[in-house]
Amino acid sequence: MNFLYPGFLFALLAIAIPIAIHLFNFRKFKKVYFSNVQFLKEAKEQNSSREKLKHLLVLISRILAVIFLVLAFARPFIPLSSAGDPGRRNLISVYIDNSYSMETVNKEGNLLDEAKRKAKEIAAAYQLNDQFQLLSNDFDSKHQRAVNKEEFIRLLDEIRISPASRSLQQVVNRLQRESGANRNQIAYLLSDFQQSFVGSQPIQADKDVRYSFIKLNANSLPNISVDSVWSLSPVHQPNQAEQLVVQLHNYGEEDATDIPIKLTINQQQKAISNTKVPAGKSVKDTLSFSGLQKGWQKGVLKIKDFPLTFDDELNFSFQVNTEMKVLNISGDPSQKFIKSLFAADPYFKLSEMPEANIKYSSFPEYSLIVLSGLKQPSSGLAQQLKSYVQNGGSIVIFPDLDANGAIYTPFLTALSLPAVKQLNSGPAIASSIELKDPIFKDVFDQVPANMDLPVVNRYFSYLERNAGGKQGILQLPLGQFLFARYASGAGKMYLAASSLDPKDGNLSRHPVFVPMMLKIAFSSAKELPLYYTSGQSDLLEHEKISLGANQSLTLKSNGVEVIPEVRQMPGKTLLYVADQIRKPGFYDLKKADSVLAVVAFNDNRRESDMHYATDQNLSSLFGKQKIALYNSQKDAMSLNIQAKNNSVELWKLCLILAVVFLAIEILLIRFFNKTKNTQTP
Structure with a gap:
């Protein structure tokens, strides 16, 4: 057992006071004359022995009360774990959370400033020959080396609020890099311990490192964050209508009303809105605008929310293109369906190549390649197309049903598509549509009960070996498809069961053909992440x-x-x-x-959630490994010694025992030896 304030032990000399009172009892006795001294002597001896026992018990109670009162002021504590190998030097690792949440204030001021003060107080509790290591969310290289106390204080003063955000497991992993090396490592983590920082997964920690968590108490603050944004427009064209969806999240406990949203593109205001965000919920709002020019666009979404403002803006960027290149490789130049479709919109730049003269080197220039009515698709073409799709391109295949299925099978299998099973012909067969497919999203305002859908007279049925990557878009009876999508590498392949020739069906002339092909072309555009x-x-x-x-x-x-x-x-x-x-x-x-x-x-939106982990949460994440949890509201000296020794203080127990022995003294004085001893002659 050790003492926080050992100087108070000199007060144990006060036990001489009750001893002196016991030895020098100056009470005066009154003489009483009795006729028979024999009986008086017997009563006197009997009462004297009880009185001595009473005085002795009172003396012991007073001495113990004084002792435990002095010990309570000396603040005794018992270390819970060993202080490490005395033959090794101590390495004191201190993590300072300098994320945005540490800008929050309490009655002690800014949380980051409070963490710095506590870190200095901890350092003061160690010897000059101990080594120190400082760690922040920046993971700076200058913090990777062990330094002396003076250098540690200098580095500590340089820490500022940083947009970098880490998890508790990342911090523990970084601290463990310095474990071992013939040193006793003691790690202190000073943070507000947001729930997003702590996480919910068990922490893998080195058992040779002694961890002490010092929790800084922040005031609960409301906060609304611009959480995310995405575009509803499949492609971005000059002077076309655009739609953006912005998502706001309310991390507070009260509903927020009339939150203003402002959208600027290239520093020009494009849209404004007001919305309500319920407590603890997310809401979405759609902003419409137009008037964009060609080139890269710098967008900023802003709201007004105090006092936390780091998450009130969200930056995003996208490119506006004036054209999309589409290639049509045709086996029948007389068919003009693909040309008529894409020539109607100046945004599409259509190039056509005959089957007999294909320039493979130009494939990467195009976002979409359409193969229509090829008579003799070669293995070389299949190899080039497969590489094109693997690199993110999209292809659409409309077969020539007059060609032998044995000709198309090697071509399709080389593309990892199903082989041709047989050619089916007969009465017209109606197809069904998969309305939930992204191709038909936002195409129909209202779906009629009896929708007119494409019909076919002739079509290929395919031999499916692995339909895991297949998605039917237009379906035929008996499990066959008219039009389906296959994923391959970074790109997509679309395969039709019928041709575009009107004699095989009405697919090329049906109203659903135009939006289907245009949406395929739009989805082929290579969009980069917005942010x-x-x-x-x-x-x-x-x-x-x-x-x-x-x-x-x-x-x-x-x-x-x-x-x-x-x-x-x-x-x-x-x-x-x-x-x-x-x-x-x-x-x-x-x-x-x-x-x-x-x-x-x-900035990382993880810092926006101002909910904090409890002591039970932290303890449970470390499982059976013992960690020390402290509150920053403790006085500096108590926190230093308790954290340093990973100990339990006993001053409360000493104070209780002092009160108990004082109560025992009172009870002895009032109730002990109250029965009178009378003798009858």
Whole structure:
């Protein structure tokens, strides 16, 4: 057992006071004359022995009361675990949570400032030869080395609020990198311990590290966050109507009304709205606008919400293109259905190639390739198309039913599509439509009870070996399909059972054909993510970028320049930025002096949830491993010693025992030896 204030033990000299009172009893006795001394002597001896016992018990009670009262002021404590190997040096690792939630204030002021003060007080409890390690959410390289106390204090003063957000498991893993190395490691984690930071999965921690969690108490604050945004427009065209859906989340306990939403594109206001967000719920609001020009667009969604403002803005970017390139490879030049369809809209730039003269090298230029009525599809074409689809392209195949099924089977199987089983002909067969498919989303305002659907006179039935990646769009009876989609790599393949020739059916002339093909073309556009999360998104996607031997890509924004690691993948280029981008904003992706793309970054919305983990939550995550949990409201010296020794203080028990012995003294004085001893002669 050790003492927090050992100087108070000198007060144990006060036990001399009750001893002196007991030894020097100055009570005066009154003389009483009795006629028979014999009986008086017997009563006197009997009462004297009881009186001595009473005085002795009162003396013991007073001494013990004084002792435990002095011990209560000396603050004794018992260490719960060993202090480590005395032959090793101590490494004191301190984690300071410097996320946005630590901007919250309480009666002690800013939580981050309070965490710094507590960290300094903890450091003061250790010796000068102990080593220290500082860790924050930034995971800076300068914090990876052990330093002395003076350097630790200097690094501590440099910590500022950061947009970086970590999880408790990430912090524990980072601290464990320094475990071992012939040192006793003691880890202190100072945080408000948001539930999003703690998580719900069990924590894997090193049992050789002693963990102490010091919880900073924040005031409960309401908060509304711009949670996410997505576009309802399949493609972005100049001067066309656009629709964005914004999602707001209310993390507070009260409903929020009249929350203003403002949308700006390239610093020009495009839409405004007001909405109500119920407590603890998310709501969606649709914003409509138009008037965009060609090029990259920088969008910002803003709300007004106090006092937490870091999540009141959300950046996003997208590109507006003036055209989409479509290629039609036809085996019958007399069929004009594909040309008539895409020529009606100037947004589509249609190129046509005869079956006998196909330029394979131009395939990557097109977003969609349509194969209509090929007479002799070759294995070379199948190989090139498969590579095109694997790289993210989309193809649509309308077979020529006059060609032998044995000709199409090798071509289809080379594309991992089903082989032709047989050619079916006879009376017209009506098809059915899969309205839940994304192709027909927003196509029909109202679906009639008896919808007019395409019919076919002749069609191929296919031999399905593995229908796992198949999605029927237009169905025929007996489990056959008229039009289906197959996923392959990063792209899609659409296969029809009938041709576009009117003699085989009315698919090419049916009203459903136009929206179906246009939606397929729109879905073939390679849309990049609208935004990424700073400090969390390590990989950025972009269309295939060709680089020379000495060329590199850079991300630039307001004086910040990042050189990503380039990884070429089928159909796309991946940019690995690690954790180099920590600030939200817009970053220009440049190749030399040309801007290839504008990439938007936002702060992690995990910090928006201002709900905190309880002590029981933290203890349960560590399972059987013992951890120490402390409240920052303890006085500095008590917190330091208790955390340092992982101990239990006994001053409350000492105070209780002092009161108990004082009560025993009172009871002895009032009720002991009250029975009178009388003798009859």
